[in-house]
Amino acid sequence: MGNLLKGAGQLAILLSLLVSAFVQAEQAMQFNIPAQNLSSALLQFSEESGVKIFFKSEITQQKTSKAxxxxxxxxxxxxxxxxxxxIKYRYTDTQSLTLFVDNNALISSYTPELLALEPAMRVYGKVIDIHKPSDWNASHITGDIWNGYHVFSTSTATRTETPLMELAQSVQVITRALLEDQQNVTVTESLRNASGVVPRTPGITPNFEPTLIxxxxxxxxxDGFYQNLNTGDQDSLVNIQQIDVIKGSNATLYSxxxxxxxxxxxxxxxxxxxxxxxYEFGLKGGNYAFVQPYVDVNQPINDTFLFRFTGEYSNSNSQIGVLETERYNLNPALLFTNNKTTSLIIQGKxxxxxxxxxxxxxxxGTVAGDFRINPTLYIGPSNIADSVSEFAAVWATFNHDFNDNWAITAKARYAHSEHDTLTQGIMGEGFGFGADKPLSTEDLAILGYPESAHTWGLINDELYQASDEMSFQLFATTQFDFGQTRNTVVIGGDFSQYDESAYLAFDSPPIGLVDLTQPAFLPYQYPGTRENMQFTTNSTYGGYLQWQGSVYECLHLLAGFRAGTVGSDYKNTTTGFEFSSNARSTRILPSIGAVLDVGDEYAFFVNYSEGMRAQSxxxxxxxxxxxxSNQLEFGLKFDIAEQLTGQLAFFQINKKNIAVTDFSDSQLRAMTAGQQRSRGIDSNMSWQASDGLRLLATYAYTDVRFTDNLIVAQGNHVPGVPQHAGRLWMNYAFQNSLLDGFNLGGGVYAQSSVYLENENAFKTPAFYSVDAAMAYTRENYRVGVSIKNLTDANEYQRLNYFGTRxxxxxxxxVFFSGSVRF
Known part of the structure; x- marks a missing residue:
C-alpha cells in the first residue's frame, strides 16, 4: 500500500507539470479605484472583479491604498x-482568496494561522462583527461574518498557511470565539469540542499526558514544541489563542x-x-470555592519592540472532600520586528x-460488586502533603523573508519539567496496583491475614521525575507558480533531546490493610531513599521535505517524507531491577495525500502517513x-454557501511494537511485540445560520482493539475509548437594539460506556453533560455566567490511574466571570 500511494503521488506531480502548459492566462479588466482606506478599496475591488476576499478586520485598520x-x-x-x-494573499479557488499578515511584518495581533479568519470576513455586504457592540461596528468596515467557529486556514499541519479545504488530512481548529462563547475554564473541557478526542480527566496529577485521539x-x-510529561498547569486558557488538533500518525513534521x-x-x-x-483584567468564580483572577497586558514599547504578558492564578476545592487545587500560570512575550522582512519572538512560561x-x-465497590464505596472518598490520609508539578520554559522564533518566494524560520527552546507525586495507594487482587478488585482470600493468606471482605492492601509510594529539554527547528519555505499550478515546498530539520532523572519507591509488602467501606488510613511515610535511580535520554533528529501543489485549483496534492532517527538511552539502578539499554532506530516516514474539489462546495480527500516513537x-x-504506526484515511470536506463547513472522515490506524509484559521472563520484563488497531468515523460541522446564530456539532465512532493475544484476548477493546461520542453547541448573539450585546448559548456532550482495563471486565456507564452560558458584552467590559452539567448527571468516569480506576x-x-478591557 505504501509503495502504491508513493507512486500515485509521483504520478500526480508529473501530471500537474504536464497540464500546466495548456492553461490560459488570467483576463485583464478595467479598474477605477481611487486612493482611500484599504478596507474600502478591497470592497470596491471585490465588487468590480467578482473575487471574494476573506480576511480579519484588524489587518486593514489604519491602512490606505494607492489609486x-x-x-x-x-x-x-x-x-x-x-x-x-x-499583507499577503492566497487564492483558494478561481474566485476567492484569503488575506493574511506576513509572519515577519507582524503588523497586527497574531501570526498568520491566528489571523486566518477567526472570525473570517468577506469583503462585500453588511458591515457587522458579532463580537463587537453595534456602536463599534459603525466605524469599522469589516464585511460579513464568515463563521466564528471555523477558521479558513491553518499552518500547524503543514508549516505553511493552507486552507482547510485543501488539506489532505483531518485537522480541526478550536477557535477563541468558541472558547469565549462556552466560557470554558480549562483546556480539558475545550478539547471535547474536537471529534475523536478523549481528554484527560480533571483531578489527576499532571505527570503524564493521557489525552487520546x-x-x-x-x-x-x-507553539510547535512537545510537552514532555506535560507538567505544570496543563489546563490554563489564559494564554491560548486557538487549539489545533491534527488527527492520526504524522511524523513528517512533528517528531x-x-x-x-x-x-x-x-x-x-x-x-x-x-x-x-x-489591557484586560478579569475574575472568574464559582462553586467549590473556585476563584481565578487573570490579566492580559499588551504594551508596545515602540513600532518595532512589542511586549505582552498574561497571567492567571486559580484555586478551588472539589467534590472529593479534602482536595484543594492551586495553579499559577505566567506567560511573558517580546517581539522585535522591522515590520518588513524580519521578526524575532521570545516567549516564556x-x-x-x-x-x-x-x-x-x-x-x-463503584461500578461493580455487591457493596458500595462512598463516591467522594479520598484514598489516603487527609493530611498527606501536596503533590507538586512544575514547568518552566523559554523559547524563540526567528523569521526572515528573503523575497516574496523564499522565507526561513528558526526555533529553539529550553524547558524544565518536574513533579513529585506522593500517594498512599491501594493494592488489589494478585497484588496489582490497578486494584480493581479487593485482595483475595489467597492474597490475604500470603500476607498472614485472615479472610476479610472489601479489603485492600495499603502502600506508601512516591514518583519523582525531572526533565531538561533542548529543541531546535530550522526550515525554509518557497512558493512558486508554474502555469496553472501553485506550489509550496518546505525543507527542514530538527533536533530535540530530553534528559530525565527519576525514582519510583513503594512499600513491599503492604504496610497494612484498609476496608474501603469503613476506611482508616495510616500516616504517610516516604517509602525510599528519595534518590534518582532511573535515567533516560530521549533524542530525536531528522530532516524532512514536503511539497504541496494545486492543479487547476481543483486538485490539491501533498507529498512529504522524513528521514528520522529516534533514540532512547535508559538506565535503572534500583536494587533488584538493574537494567540498561541503548536503542536507536532510523526510518523513512512518508506522508502523502490528495484533495479533489467537486464543485465549489465539496472536496474528497485521502492520505496515508506513518509514525515512530521510542520506547523508554x-x-x-x-x-x-x-x-x-500508520494511518490511512479518506473522507469529504464541505463548505456550503460560506456558512456550513466541516468534514466527514473514515480512518484506520495500525500500531505495532507496543511494550507488553513477557510472562516467560523470570523478571517479568517487557518486550516490543504488542499490536493494536483503531478504525472508525469522525466528523465535525460548524454552521453560521444567521448573523447571530451559530452551531457546532461533532460525532465520532471509534473502535480500538488488541490485535494480538499476548497479554489479553485478541479482539478485546483498548480501555478508555468510548465507541460513540459527540458534541452539540449552539450560541445566539441578539441582534435587536434592546438586547444588543447579549449572548446565550447551550449544548450537550455525550459518550457511550468505556472499558476500564485491558481485560474488559469492568465498564463505566454512558454519560452526558448539558451546559449553558450567557454573557453581556460592551466595548470595555464583559460579564458572564455558565453552568456545567446542568442536569446534575452523576455517573462515574474513567480516571486512568494505573490504567484503570x-x-x-x-x-x-456554576461559574461567574467579569472583565474590563481597554
Missing amino acids: LVGRYTPTQALAQLLENTG RGFSAMQMI GGGGAPSGGVINLLSKLPEQVAS YSTWKQQDYQGLPAT GVNFVSTPEPEL VTPAQGIQ
Missing part, C-alpha cells in the same frame, strides 16, 4: 492594492521528544504581542500545580524496537 486605474488582471490589481502593507496517545505541544505519537497532535497556539496597546494526589476509586522508562528483555462526576458547576 488603481487601468487594465489589470485581478492578481495584478490586488498586488498593487496590497503593496507595502505587509482516535483511541491512541496524543502529543500535546505549545519531538521520543518521536511521533500514533493518535495525533494537539497544538496550543499562544497569544502574541500586538502593535495596539490593550512558568506554571505550577499543587494538590494532594487523587487516585480515584476501584471498579469493585521500562525494563526490556532485549534492546527494544521503536513503536510504529474511576471518579465521580463533579455535579452541577
Whole structure:
C-alpha cells in the first residue's frame, strides 16, 4: 500500500507539470479605484472583479491604498492594492482568496494561522462583527461574518498557511470565539469540542499526558514544541489563542521528544504581542470555592519592540472532600520586528500545580460488586502533603523573508519539567496496583491475614521525575507558480533531546490493610531513599521535505517524507531491577495525500502517513524496537454557501511494537511485540445560520482493539475509548437594539460506556453533560455566567490511574466571570 500511494503521488506531480502548459492566462479588466482606506478599496475591488476576499478586520485598520486605474488582471490589481502593507494573499479557488499578515511584518495581533479568519470576513455586504457592540461596528468596515467557529486556514499541519479545504488530512481548529462563547475554564473541557478526542480527566496529577485521539496517545505541544510529561498547569486558557488538533500518525513534521505519537497532535497556539496597546483584567468564580483572577497586558514599547504578558492564578476545592487545587500560570512575550522582512519572538512560561494526589476509586465497590464505596472518598490520609508539578520554559522564533518566494524560520527552546507525586495507594487482587478488585482470600493468606471482605492492601509510594529539554527547528519555505499550478515546498530539520532523572519507591509488602467501606488510613511515610535511580535520554533528529501543489485549483496534492532517527538511552539502578539499554532506530516516514474539489462546495480527500516513537522508562528483555504506526484515511470536506463547513472522515490506524509484559521472563520484563488497531468515523460541522446564530456539532465512532493475544484476548477493546461520542453547541448573539450585546448559548456532550482495563471486565456507564452560558458584552467590559452539567448527571468516569480506576462526576458547576478591557 505504501509503495502504491508513493507512486500515485509521483504520478500526480508529473501530471500537474504536464497540464500546466495548456492553461490560459488570467483576463485583464478595467479598474477605477481611487486612493482611500484599504478596507474600502478591497470592497470596491471585490465588487468590480467578482473575487471574494476573506480576511480579519484588524489587518486593514489604519491602512490606505494607492489609486488603481487601468487594465489589470485581478492578481495584478490586488498586488498593487496590497503593496507595502505587509499583507499577503492566497487564492483558494478561481474566485476567492484569503488575506493574511506576513509572519515577519507582524503588523497586527497574531501570526498568520491566528489571523486566518477567526472570525473570517468577506469583503462585500453588511458591515457587522458579532463580537463587537453595534456602536463599534459603525466605524469599522469589516464585511460579513464568515463563521466564528471555523477558521479558513491553518499552518500547524503543514508549516505553511493552507486552507482547510485543501488539506489532505483531518485537522480541526478550536477557535477563541468558541472558547469565549462556552466560557470554558480549562483546556480539558475545550478539547471535547474536537471529534475523536478523549481528554484527560480533571483531578489527576499532571505527570503524564493521557489525552487520546482516535483511541491512541496524543502529543500535546505549545507553539510547535512537545510537552514532555506535560507538567505544570496543563489546563490554563489564559494564554491560548486557538487549539489545533491534527488527527492520526504524522511524523513528517512533528517528531519531538521520543518521536511521533500514533493518535495525533494537539497544538496550543499562544497569544502574541500586538502593535495596539490593550489591557484586560478579569475574575472568574464559582462553586467549590473556585476563584481565578487573570490579566492580559499588551504594551508596545515602540513600532518595532512589542511586549505582552498574561497571567492567571486559580484555586478551588472539589467534590472529593479534602482536595484543594492551586495553579499559577505566567506567560511573558517580546517581539522585535522591522515590520518588513524580519521578526524575532521570545516567549516564556512558568506554571505550577499543587494538590494532594487523587487516585480515584476501584471498579469493585463503584461500578461493580455487591457493596458500595462512598463516591467522594479520598484514598489516603487527609493530611498527606501536596503533590507538586512544575514547568518552566523559554523559547524563540526567528523569521526572515528573503523575497516574496523564499522565507526561513528558526526555533529553539529550553524547558524544565518536574513533579513529585506522593500517594498512599491501594493494592488489589494478585497484588496489582490497578486494584480493581479487593485482595483475595489467597492474597490475604500470603500476607498472614485472615479472610476479610472489601479489603485492600495499603502502600506508601512516591514518583519523582525531572526533565531538561533542548529543541531546535530550522526550515525554509518557497512558493512558486508554474502555469496553472501553485506550489509550496518546505525543507527542514530538527533536533530535540530530553534528559530525565527519576525514582519510583513503594512499600513491599503492604504496610497494612484498609476496608474501603469503613476506611482508616495510616500516616504517610516516604517509602525510599528519595534518590534518582532511573535515567533516560530521549533524542530525536531528522530532516524532512514536503511539497504541496494545486492543479487547476481543483486538485490539491501533498507529498512529504522524513528521514528520522529516534533514540532512547535508559538506565535503572534500583536494587533488584538493574537494567540498561541503548536503542536507536532510523526510518523513512512518508506522508502523502490528495484533495479533489467537486464543485465549489465539496472536496474528497485521502492520505496515508506513518509514525515512530521510542520506547523508554521500562525494563526490556532485549534492546527494544521503536513503536510504529500508520494511518490511512479518506473522507469529504464541505463548505456550503460560506456558512456550513466541516468534514466527514473514515480512518484506520495500525500500531505495532507496543511494550507488553513477557510472562516467560523470570523478571517479568517487557518486550516490543504488542499490536493494536483503531478504525472508525469522525466528523465535525460548524454552521453560521444567521448573523447571530451559530452551531457546532461533532460525532465520532471509534473502535480500538488488541490485535494480538499476548497479554489479553485478541479482539478485546483498548480501555478508555468510548465507541460513540459527540458534541452539540449552539450560541445566539441578539441582534435587536434592546438586547444588543447579549449572548446565550447551550449544548450537550455525550459518550457511550468505556472499558476500564485491558481485560474488559469492568465498564463505566454512558454519560452526558448539558451546559449553558450567557454573557453581556460592551466595548470595555464583559460579564458572564455558565453552568456545567446542568442536569446534575452523576455517573462515574474513567480516571486512568494505573490504567484503570474511576471518579465521580463533579455535579452541577456554576461559574461567574467579569472583565474590563481597554
